[in-house]
Amino acid sequence: MSPIENAGPVDAPLSSTAAPTPALTLVGADAPVCVDGVCEIPGLDSPPVGADAESAREVVERLDDGIL
Amino acid sequence: MSTTTDDSQGTATAPAASAASTPIKVDIWSDVQCPWCYIGKRRFEAAAAEFPGQVEVEYHSFELAPDTPVDYEGTPIDYLSDRKGISRDQASAMIDRVTGIADSVGLDYHYDDIHQTNTVLAHELLHWAKSLGRQLELKERLLKAYFVDGRHVGRAEDLADLAAEVGLDRDEALAVLADHRFLPAVKQDVAQAAAYGINGVPFFVVEGKYGVSGAQESATFLQVLETVAAEREPAGETA
Numbered sequence: 001m002s003p004i005e006n007a008g009p010v011d012a013p014l015s016s017t018a019a020p021t022p023a024l025t026l027v028g029a030d031a032p033v034c035v036d037g038v039c040e041i042p043g044l045d046s047p048p049v050g051a052d053a054e055s056a057r058e059v060v061e062r063l064d065d066g067i068l
Numbered sequence: 069m070s071t072t073t074d075d076s077q078g079t080a081t082a083p084a085a086s087a088a089s090t091p092i093k094v095d096i097w098s099d100v101q102c103p104w105c106y107i108g109k110r111r112f113e114a115a116a117a118e119f120p121g122q123v124e125v126e127y128h129s130f131e132l133a134p135d136t137p138v139d140y141e142g143t144p145i146d147y148l149s150d151r152k153g154i155s156r157d158q159a160s161a162m163i164d165r166v167t168g169i170a171d172s173v174g175l176d177y178h179y180d181d182i183h184q185t186n187t188v189l190a191h192e193l194l195h196w197a198k199s200l201g202r203q204l205e206l207k208e209r210l211l212k213a214y215f216v217d218g219r220h221v222g223r224a225e226d227l228a229d230l231a232a233e234v235g236l237d238r239d240e241a242l243a244v245l246a247d248h249r250f251l252p253a254v255k256q257d258v259a260q261a262a263a264y265g266i267n268g269v270p271f272f273v274v275e276g277k278y279g280v281s282g283a284q285e286s287a288t289f290l291q292v293l294e295t296v297a298a299e300r301e302p303a304g305e306t307a
Contacts (some may be wrong), residue, residue, distance in 0.1 A: 006198075027291070037132050038152050041166075
């Protein structure tokens with residue numbers, strides 16, 4: 001049996017607002033990651049194209065606007 | 069004196085259970101059409117298999133390409149070239165590299181068969197599965213469908229088929245996708261990612277305090293799990 005369990009069933013949120021988030025302690029070296037539709041290996045592939053946390057906020061705004 | 073019980077639907081833990089027997093919570097931001105997310109998933113699973121404790125996973129939505137139409141006509145190379153300004157040769161090399169690394173963790177990516185699409189409905193469906201305690205099964209099915217099986221993961225009918233393949237109700241899947249009742253949950257996840265400062269996936273948040281970005285090696289994931297377990301020890305069975 002896999003040691004990984006599903007999180008318990010949860011209801012859909014009534015709000016799309018983010019909950020308070022503590023600062024995270026980042027662990028690990030640079031690793032392959034996908035940013036803004038581009039999936040790269042740091043140091044091998046091209047740098048990601050202009051994505052930052054702001055892009056995630058833009059997605060929320062566009063969802064709110066019914067664009068997506 | 070743990071009374072923790074395992075079953076196929078999740079983990080039930082008695083209030084008196086020790087900190088050591090409480091599953092370590094891992095929140096993972098991920099997209100269905102993210103090749104490193106599937107590879108990272110395999111590497112994380114390998115770490116969890118080696119870790120002696122229990123791990124509870126909750127997937128969260130992150131849309132890598134929310135402006136992609138559901139029925140995008142091009143190939144992944146077309147997408148990277150036309151929309152991201154990457155040369156076709158470089159895009160091809162990137163895909164070759166990720167395909168090779170996928171193979172190293174037992175994943176047989178078929179990029180020639182991939183249907184690039186919009187994944188917002190897939191994320192809504194994953195939230196529905198989570199509400200039923202079945203998210204992990206559906207997440208695995210959707211990733212395999214996209215990268216290995218060449219299935220479409222953007223259309224409601226195709227998604228409902230995939231839901232049915234993991235034992236979920238097809239008609240109910242279509243109903244939740246039609247009324248978008250889980251769209252607020254998708255938006256909340258995207259907002260939460262922004263609040264954490266997450267700008268790429270996969271991204272793992274372990275026990276709400278450690279952040280791990282990207283498809284790290286299994287040893288890194290194992291190290292974080294062991295760190296969390298060690299930090300719990302002073303508050304263990306002696307209480």
